[in-house]
Amino acid sequence: MNATLLHRLRTELDERRRGPGLRSDLVVSGAQGPTVGVSGETLVNLASNDYLGLAGDSEILDAVQRALREMGLGLTAGRVLCGTREIHGQLEAGIAELVGAEDALLYSSCFDANLGVFDALLGPDDVVLSDGLNHASLIDGIRLASARRRVFAHANLDELERHLAESADARHRLIVTDGVFSMDGDIAALSQLCALAQRYDAVLMVDDSHATGVLGATGAGTAEHFGLEGSVDVLTGTLGKALGAGAGGFVAGDRAIVETLRQVSRPYIFTNAMAPPLAVGALAAVRIARGRPELRERLAANTAWLRMALGDLGYEVLPGDHPIIPVMLRGGSLARDVAAALRHEGVLVFALSHPVVPAGEERIRVQVSASHTADQLELAATAFGRARAVLAGS
Numbered sequence: 099m100n101a102t103l104l105h106r107l108r109t110e111l112d113e114r115r116r117g118p119g120l121r122s123d124l125v126v127s128g129a130q131g132p133t134v135g136v137s138g139e140t141l142v143n144l145a146s147n148d149y150l151g152l153a154g155d156s157e158i159l160d161a162v163q164r165a166l167r168e169m170g171l172g173l174t175a176g177r178v179l180c181g182t183r184e185i186h187g188q189l190e191a192g193i194a195e196l197v198g199a200e201d202a203l204l205y206s207s208c209f210d211a212n213l214g215v216f217d218a219l220l221g222p223d224d225v226v227l228s229d230g231l232n233h234a235s236l237i238d239g240i241r242l243a244s245a246r247r248r249v250f251a252h253a254n255l256d257e258l259e260r261h262l263a264e265s266a267d268a269r270h271r272l273i274v275t276d277g278v279f280s281m282d283g284d285i286a287a288l289s290q291l292c293a294l295a296q297r298y299d300a301v302l303m304v305d306d307s308h309a310t311g312v313l314g315a316t317g318a319g320t321a322e323h324f325g326l327e328g329s330v331d332v333l334t335g336t337l338g339k340a341l342g343a344g345a346g347g348f349v350a351g352d353r354a355i356v357e358t359l360r361q362v363s364r365p366y367i368f369t370n371a372m373a374p375p376l377a378v379g380a381l382a383a384v385r386i387a388r389g390r391p392e393l394r395e396r397l398a399a400n401t402a403w404l405r406m407a408l409g410d411l412g413y414e415v416l417p418g419d420h421p422i423i424p425v426m427l428r429g430g431s432l433a434r435d436v437a438a439a440l441r442h443e444g445v446l447v448f449a450l451s452h453p454v455v456p457a458g459e460e461r462i463r464v465q466v467s468a469s470h471t472a473d474q475l476e477l478a479a480t481a482f483g484r485a486r487a488v489l490a491g492s
């Protein structure tokens with residue numbers, strides 16, 4: 099064991115412990131759903147991305163169980179060796195249909211998908227223009243590529259246009275944005291981004307991890323939400339959030355894009371194939387997400403109800419209509435204290451503070467699901483009402 103490394107790590111951990119404190123994962127029990135077990139208690143779960151309530155869907159779970167018996171669990175091989183089954187192609191076709199693209203390619207996660215896109219599609223003569231609040235996996239994916247990088251301030255279209263104009267010498271300019279930003283729940287200004295992409299002959303890439311299955315009448319995502327179907331060149335997304343499908347990610351787009359990724363994208367090639375039972379579950383989820391618009395209607399109704407209730411209680415709620423509801427509790431440990439009080443009242447939420455959000459922008463992120471019952475939402479609102487005592491004491 100290398101004592102020099104361990105000494106440095108222990109010193110840094112001690113500093114972190116004394117400073118911002120160490121991150122430690124909450125251990126949760128029971129199936130993921132509208133409620134969840136924590137330390138033997140059942141809490142209303144306002145902290146997961148299970149927007150459509152599919153994580154506990156019995157139709158999906160039955161399909162996964164049957165597939166597990168028929169096909170076993172893992173494949174112990176990559177897709178390019180003996181790891182491809184029919185279900186992978188069926189799922190790729192199902193995803194392409196859901197998001198309205200010509201074709202799609204599966205990855206182990208959307209994190210992997212985002213790591214695999216830029217290096218595969220771009221070279222040193224190209225420029226990536228990236229929103230300042232883009233997801234960590236996009237930032238890392240851009241780092242892995244040889245293309246030049248320009249970051250514009252979050253949602254600042256003037257700055258983006260300046261960068262586009264300044265990179266006129268590039269072979270390709272690729273604009274990349276989250277469809278929905280997970281900290282504020284705000285939706286990218288897609289029609290303006292499309293207009294800029296057209297004006298400058300730029301490629302438009304959207305990470306729709308918080309939008310696939312959630313936004314748009316058929317759950318196709320951000321583009322459908324704005325009536326801009328077909329406007330996104332490269333779409334990435336996750337199977338692990340609204341689709342509740344265990345894990346997995348994808349890239350969707352024109353056949354030439356997908357085929358190129360299949361040939362050269364390293365996180366696609368150099369890793370094990372998605373376990374077939376997971377793919378079976380994901381395909382069931384994709385079909386349900388597309389075929390049951392009433393889930394999105396219930397989600398919208400639940401979201402509107404809780405937004406209204408929190409506003410009526412006097413909380414500062416960032417405007418929007420995505421099921422991510424940021425409840426601003428600015429300064430010091432207020433957000434953490436309110437989150438602790440809520441847990442005491444039977445509600446699971448997490449406080450977000452620096453460096454995840456800027457200092458002074460501390461908040462609790464509430465995430466609503468179609469599976470929350472009226473009683474559970476009432477309980478949550480009551481808990482937020484009681485937690486106001488924390489505000490009064492601060």
Ligand SMILES: *Cc1c(COP(=O)(O)O)cnc(C)c1O
Pocket residue numbers: 206207208209210212233235276280305307308335336337338345346347
């Ligand atoms: C969650 C998330 C990811 C990662 O998705 P996984 O499939 O869990 O790896 C990527 N991008 C965004 C915007 C996300 O919110």
